[in-house]
Amino acid sequence: MKLLHLDSSILGEGSVSRQITASIVEQIRKSDPSIEIVSRDLAADPIPHLTLASLPAANPDARADLAQFLASDIVVIGAPMYNFTLPSQLKAWIDRILVAGETFHYTETGPAGLAGGKRVIVAISRGGHYGPGTPAESLEHLETYLRGVFGFIGITPEFIAADGIALGADARSASIEQALGTVSSLAA
Ligand SMILES: Cc1cc2nc3c(=O)[nH]c(=O)nc-3n(C[C@H](O)[C@H](O)[C@H](O)COP(=O)(O)O)c2cc1C
Incomplete structure (x- = not known):
């Protein structure tokens, strides 16, 4: 079994999503000590923006991120909310793994996912609250986006969210807990 661990927070040691992904990975490692874990820090080691030359469909040398994703059984992703959506570092990774003919294809009845069978667990951290009925509900473009993107390639992701991180020390620690x-x- 192979686990790919991705973090994308720019907040280093103070990051909430990194704390949660570390806990998820540790939990999975405990239940399967032989699991092979690869960790990537997309903030420290960013993937460049997609360009015509680096389109995975066009350039065989630009398929490393896709190959790593396809080889993984479990993917644990740290996804903080920045400006109502995901960090551009994480978006750059998604741009490398959504590849027609590899993770989805078009059929006569519409697009269909090809990456089913993987487990994707996303640790979300948000400064505020975006649940149904909240004033900021319509600004939620992180969880909804990731649910849509992974659904498009055939995966139903699991989410663990820490919300209200910016609403004071008590709210922050209660949310992390x-x-x-x-x-x-x-x-397991
Ligand atoms: C650059 C930046 C932009 C942010 N934008 C939002 C936002 O749009 N909505 C929100 O609820 N919180 C926002 N926050 C707060 C973060 O979502 C919150 O601090 C969260 O814990 C970040 O995850 P991290 O600690 O893993 O980086 C922002 C924080 C930063 C640093």
Whole structure:
């Protein structure tokens, strides 16, 4: 079994999503000590913006990120909300893995995912609250985007969210504690 661990927070040691992904990876490692783990820090080692020359469909040398994703059984992703959506570092990775003919294809009845069978667990951290009925609900373009993108390639992701991180020290620590509690009850 292979696990790909991706972090994209720019906040280093203070990052909430990094704390949660570390806990998820540790939890999975405990239940399968032989699991092969590859960790990537997309903030420290960013993937360049997509260009015509680096389109994976056009350039066989630009398929390393796609190949690594395809070889993984489990992908754990740290996804903080920046400006109502995902960090551009994480978007750059997604740009490398959504490849027609590899992770999805077009059929007579529309697009169909080809990457089903993988487990994707996303640790989300958000400064505010975006749930149904909240004033900022319509600005939620992180979880909805990732659910849509992974659904497009045939994967139903699992989400663990820490919300209200910017709403004071108490709210922050309660939210992190709740998210870490959810990690401990993750299915093996
Ligand atoms: C550049 C930047 C932009 C942010 N934009 C938003 C935002 O649009 N909405 C929100 O609720 N929180 C926002 N936040 C707060 C973060 O979502 C929150 O601090 C979260 O913990 C970030 O995850 P991280 O700690 O793993 O980096 C922003 C934080 C930063 C640094």
